[in-house]
Every structure is written in structure tokens, then in C-alpha cells.
Amino acid sequence: EAQVTQNPRYLITVTGKKLTVTCSQNMNHEYMSWYRQDPGLGLRQIYYSMNVEVTDKGDVPEGYKVSRKEKRNFPLILESPSPNQTSLYFCASSWTGISTDTQYFGPGTRLTVL
Amino acid sequence: QKEVEQNSGPLSVPEGAIASLNCTYSDRVSQSFFWYRQYSGKSPELIMSIYSNGDKEDGRFTAQLNKASQYVSLLIRDSQPSDSATYLCAVNVITGGGNKLTFGTGTQLKVEL
Numbered sequence: 001e002a003q004v005t006q007n008p009r010y011l012i013t014v015t016g017k018k019l020t021v022t023c024s025q026n027m028n029h030e031y032m033s034w035y036r037q038d039p040g041l042g043l044r045q046i047y048y049s050m051n052v053e054v055t056d057k058g059d060v061p062e063g064y065k066v067s068r069k070e071k072r073n074f075p076l077i078l079e080s081p082s083p084n085q086t087s088l089y090f091c092a093s094s095w096t097g098i099s100t101d102t103q104y105f106g107p108g109t110r111l112t113v114l
Numbered sequence: 115q116k117e118v119e120q121n122s123g124p125l126s127v128p129e130g131a132i133a134s135l136n137c138t139y140s141d142r143v144s145q146s147f148f149w150y151r152q153y154s155g156k157s158p159e160l161i162m163s164i165y166s167n168g169d170k171e172d173g174r175f176t177a178q179l180n181k182a183s184q185y186v187s188l189l190i191r192d193s194q195p196s197d198s199a200t201y202l203c204a205v206n207v208i209t210g211g212g213n214k215l216t217f218g219t220g221t222q223l224k225v226e227l
Contacts, residue, residue: 103215104160
């Protein structure tokens with residue numbers, strides 16, 4: 001089954017404790033992206049990757065890191081999480097980054113930083 | 115001005131009625147437009163995509179695009195309670211780093227029995 005998977009689905013952590021949210025897709029997509037969703041603010045892009053070893057900042061990259069060592073994986077790293085990073089996070093992928101491509105979303109990771 | 119604007123709602127329609135959801139965008143060079151449906155706590159799922167002016171129909175859904183007015187809409191005919199969700203308008207904006215999908219904040223639709 002073609003899908004985007006994220007782990008963990010739910011995470012409660014404390015301020016400053018490094019964490020990684022994994023994202024994996026099995027569709028051989030070149031383009032992958034991370035979003036956060038907050039009430040009243042909608043989906044905002046954190047980082048995206050056009051291909052392996054190619055990453056770039058989205059609208060809200062502060063406090064986050066990403067890497068793209070393999071085509072299928074695009075982990076999101078929070079080196080020192082803070083309470084304002086409490087949010088619902090989605091990973092998405094598409095064939096390429098061209099304008100007509102459909103983005104497919106993972107199931108989401110609900111993160112709470114205390 | 116926000117790049118993509120939607121009325122947050124809730125928009126309430128009776129079962130069987132037509133629901134009309136609207137979206138405006140600010141970037142004139144936007145090329146692609148998408149409507150996603152999102153149930154509470156779930157991930158967005160694509161409903162419709164539209165790239166050229168006019169109407170595009172898919173089952174009970176019709177997307178309408180007017181690039182001159184920078185306006186895109188989604189019509190849902192014969193609305194069902196299962197259509198109750200938040201509908202996200204997304205616009206592909208060309209940036210220096212490539213294409214970027216920008217979302218509106220969504221319109222909550224409630225279909226009442």
C-alpha cells in the first residue's frame with residue numbers, strides 16, 4: 001500500500017529534551033515536506049526537500065532541523081524543544097516539487113512539549 | 115494580507131443542499147490550486163485539483179477557478195453528514211527555491227440532518 005508513515009503518532013516530552021520524528025514514504029517520491037498545524041494558523045511549512053541531500057527552509061524553520069540521506073526518509077529533529085513547538089505535525093510527499101503534483105500526507109504526530 | 119484566505123466558518127448546510135466554499139489568493143503567478151478535506155485530528159486528503167480557469171467536476175464536487183479575480187471555490191452537491199469536515203484551500207506559489215504549497219486556514223463545514 002502506497003503511504004506516508006510517521007512515528008511516533010503521539011509524543012509528550014519536556015523542554016530541552018532532543019527528539020526526532022521520523023517520516024517515511026514508499027512511493028519513490030522525490031519531494032518531501034514537513035508542516036505544522038496550529039488552531040487559527042493553518043498548515044505552515046517547516047522544511048522541504050526536493051531530493052536526496054537537498055533541503056530548504058519553509059515558512060517556520062526556527063527550532064527545527066531536517067536531513068535527507070535517503071530518498072524514502074525525511075526525519076524532523078527538534079534539538080531543544082520548547083512549549084511553543086507543541087503542535088500537530090504532518091509529513092507530506094509528492095513525485096516532484098512541480099506545481100501540479102499532489103502532496104500526500106502522513107497520519108500526523110501530535111507533539112506536546114511541557 | 116494573507117497569501118490564501120478562507121472564511122473559517124462554520125458553514126452550516128442542511129443535508130442534500132449545495133455547500134459553497136470560497137478561497138482567495140494574493141499571488142498572481144500561482145499555477146495550481148487544490149482542495150483538501152480534513153476530518154478532526156486526521157491528515158488532509160486531496161479532494162480536487164484545478165489548474166486552468168473554469169469548472170472541473172468530479173462526482174458531487176465541482177471546483178471553480180477564476181485567475182483574473184484570484185478566486186477558487188468548491189461546490190459540494192447533495193451534501194451528506196459525512197461531508198462535515200474542514201476544507202483547506204491550497205495554492206502553489208512559485209518562490210526562488212521552487213514551488214511552495216501554501217494553505218488557507220480552512221473552512222469548517224457542518225452538514226445537518
